[in-house]
Amino acid sequence: MAGTxxxxxxxxxxxxxxxxxxGVLWLLLFFVVPIVTLAQTSIAGAGRAxxxxxxxxxxxxxxxxxxxxxxxxxxxxxxxxxxYPLAYVMAFRAGRFKHFLLGLVILPFFxxxxxxxxxxxxxxxxxxxxxxxLIWLHLLPPDGRLLNTNWAVIGGLTYNFLPFMVLPIxxxxxxxxxxxxxxxxxxxxxxxxxxATVVLPLSLPGVFAGSLLTFIPASGDFINAELLGSxxxxxxxxxxxxxxxxxxxxxxxxxLSFVLMTIITIAVIAYARVLGTEDLA
Amino acid sequence: MAGAPAPLARRARWRxxxxxxxxxxxxxxxxxxxxxxxxxxxxxxAGKFNFVWKAxxxxxxxDPFKYQPLVDAMKLSLKVASISTAAATVFGSLIxxxxxxxxxRGSGPIGLLLVLPLTTPEVVLGSSLLSLFxxxxxxxxxxxxxxxxxxxxxxxxxxxxxxxxxxxxxxLEEAAMDLGATPWRVLRKVTLxxxxxxxxxxxxxxxxxxxxxxxxxxxxxxxxVTYPLYVYGARRAAFPPxxxxxxxxxxxxxxxxxxxxxxxxxxxxxxxxxGPGA
Numbered sequence: 001m002a003g004t005x006x007x008x009x010x011x012x013x014x015x016x017x018x019x020x021x022x023g024v025l026w027l028l029l030f031f032v033v034p035i036v037t038l039a040q041t042s043i044a045g046a047g048r049a050x051x052x053x054x055x056x057x058x059x060x061x062x063x064x065x066x067x068x069x070x071x072x073x074x075x076x077x078x079x080x081x082x083x084y085p086l087a088y089v090m091a092f093r094a095g096r097f098k099h100f101l102l103g104l105v106i107l108p109f110f111x112x113x114x115x116x117x118x119x120x121x122x123x124x125x126x127x128x129x130x131x132x133x134l135i136w137l138h139l140l141p142p143d144g145r146l147l148n149t150n151w152a153v154i155g156g157l158t159y160n161f162l163p164f165m166v167l168p169i170x171x172x173x174x175x176x177x178x179x180x181x182x183x184x185x186x187x188x189x190x191x192x193x194x195x196a197t198v199v200l201p202l203s204l205p206g207v208f209a210g211s212l213l214t215f216i217p218a219s220g221d222f223i224n225a226e227l228l229g230s231x232x233x234x235x236x237x238x239x240x241x242x243x244x245x246x247x248x249x250x251x252x253x254x255x256l257s258f259v260l261m262t263i264i265t266i267a268v269i270a271y272a273r274v275l276g277t278e279d280l281a
Numbered sequence: 282m283a284g285a286p287a288p289l290a291r292r293a294r295w296r297x298x299x300x301x302x303x304x305x306x307x308x309x310x311x312x313x314x315x316x317x318x319x320x321x322x323x324x325x326x327a328g329k330f331n332f333v334w335k336a337x338x339x340x341x342x343x344d345p346f347k348y349q350p351l352v353d354a355m356k357l358s359l360k361v362a363s364i365s366t367a368a369a370t371v372f373g374s375l376i377x378x379x380x381x382x383x384x385x386r387g388s389g390p391i392g393l394l395l396v397l398p399l400t401t402p403e404v405v406l407g408s409s410l411l412s413l414f415x416x417x418x419x420x421x422x423x424x425x426x427x428x429x430x431x432x433x434x435x436x437x438x439x440x441x442x443x444x445x446x447x448x449x450x451x452x453l454e455e456a457a458m459d460l461g462a463t464p465w466r467v468l469r470k471v472t473l474x475x476x477x478x479x480x481x482x483x484x485x486x487x488x489x490x491x492x493x494x495x496x497x498x499x500x501x502x503x504x505x506v507t508y509p510l511y512v513y514g515a516r517r518a519a520f521p522p523x524x525x526x527x528x529x530x531x532x533x534x535x536x537x538x539x540x541x542x543x544x545x546x547x548x549x550x551x552x553x554x555x556g557p558g559a
Contacts, residue, residue: 015379015383016379016382016383016385016388017379017385017387019375019376019378019379019383020375020376020379020380020391022371022372022375023372023373023375023376023435023439024376024391024394026372026431026432026435027394027395027398027432027435027436028394030410030413030428030429030431030432031394031397031398031406031409031432032394033413034406034409034410034412034413035405035409037409037412037413037416038405038408038409038412038413040412040416041412041415041416082307082310083307085300085303085304085307086303086304086307086308088300088304089300089301089303089304090304093297093300093301093304101308103539104308104311104312105308105311107311107312107315107532107536108311108312108314108315109489109493110489110531110532110535110536111314111315111318111528111529111531111532112492112493112508112509112512112528112531113493113495113509114495114509114512114513115318115512115524115525115528116314116315116318117314118332118512118516118520118524119313119314119315119317119318119321120314121332122317122321122332122333123313123314123317125332125333159310159311159314162307162310162311163311191293191296212400213399216400216401216402217402217403219402220402220403220404220405220496221402221403221496222404222496223495223496223513227516236404237402237404237496240404240408241404241408241496241499241500244408244411244500245499245500250412250415253408254408254412257404257405257408257409258405260402260404260405261401261402261405264400264401264402268400
């Protein structure tokens with residue numbers, strides 16, 4: 001690799017820069033620069049202190065921020081509990097059906113995200129079969145409902161981002177050398193112990209990537225809260241959208257966006273420290 | 282395993298079946314809404330909203346283009362997806378090529394720049410672009426939607442292509458040059474065929490993401506209405522089964538496309554194994 005790379009460089013030292021130029025320029029102009037203007041907008045309240053937007057973000061909307069992170073954290077946890085067994089079955093037990101199952105996991109991507117969430121509305125509807133079944137089991141009171149509850153929103157979030165949890169875990173399980181597991185068992189480790197000491201630690205990078213790919217979009221999402229919840233389930237994304245597009249209180253809206261981004265960044269770094277991995281890909 | 286006593290083996294088998302069952306249930310959970318979408322495309326709803334099952338009917342399938350705004354929204358989405366996919370595929374593939382093919386100063390920061398949009402919530406991406414456009418008094422509309430879609434697609438394309446072409450044998454290019462091929466010919470005859478499958482996969486992903494995007498588009502669409510925006514608005518006015526018909530069509534269409542791509546790649550592989558001229 002080093003030899004060819006050197007060869008390429010010798011030919012034309014500017015070649016890689018020319019290749020990356022259009023894409024990098026686009027990302028700088030429409031991803032990096034906007035983040036800077038967002039920061040500027042957040043401190044540009046006319047006739048107010050620069051931190052006014054941030055103060056209001058925390059005092060007036062702190063509850064929404066907390067709820068967003070609570071919901072997305074729970075959704076990530078549930079998604080992890082559901083995704084791990086599926087990824088495990090795909091990687092270790094599916095045999096030649098492996099690729100077929102992989103296809104099934106990405107199939108939901110081929111129908112519009114919004115239409116799928118509307119389908120959940122149909123499934124969880126009052127008087128629908130799911131509500132009826134839960135009432136019959138006495139898990140819900142006779143006048144109980146699923147729509148407009150925290151669980152509907154958390155379930156929707158879990159559903160929407162589940163494939164993003166399954167795929168990275170599957171990839172990291174798939175990479176594990178089977179002989180390591182066999183070696184552990186040959187050394188009289190029980191299957192559970194072999195799993196806990198060999199398979200689980202080696203799959204942590206996948207768990208890490210999957211959790212981020214679920215937690216980050218879930219915390220900013222507002223479609224599930226809007227379609228499956230009531231105003232009692234409203235998340236911070238709705239507030240940001242509302243302030244930007246309807247109320248036009250740009251400093252507050254920008255401050256809220258910035259707070260969301262900052263908290264996520266801190267959470268990601270802390271999580272990376274805990275799991276001891278910095279590798280995102 | 283062979284040496285394990287019988288009860289242990291039986292327990293292990295049980296554990297395996299339980300695992301399979303759990304995996305199957307999770308797959309079912311993933312599929313439930315899709316069944317509902319397809320099923321409800323055959324519904325004749327009682328009112329304007331296709332949320333409760335009433336009676337089987339083929340009406341929506343017989344007249345899928347009944348609602349002009351829905352058709353217009355779909356057309357706009359396809360247009361946006363085509364343009365943004367074309368641009369993002371070129372931009373992203375070039376970045377991936379540079380990152381895999383060359384060692385150069387700045388490749389680390391570029392890798393980070395590619396990952397960051399994926400770890401930023403869509404509300405932040407959408408609202409920050411909106412604040413940029415507001416700063417420059419840019420009118421929201423078709424152009425701003427396309428700009429936004431190219432932005433979030435470039436990363437996906439670059440990372441997908443890079444994952445596919447990592448570890449290729451680039452000496453093939455040198456061999457072609459040594460044999461007197463012009464750089465243009467090398468690109469056409471050696472480099473592109475090598476990286477084509479990765480690029481096709483990335484383009485399909487980019488198209489699907491663009492067709493599906495709601496949150497970022499909402500911030501930058503002005504008065505334009507894409508397919509997801511139409512669906513979102515439909516919850517207030519009317520939610521006709523034609524929405525389900527279109528969603529089912531997209532599903533079947535992408536499955537066919539996926540099948541064709543797999544066939545195409547298998548044929549390429551066969552040709553490569555048998556050798557040129559076969």
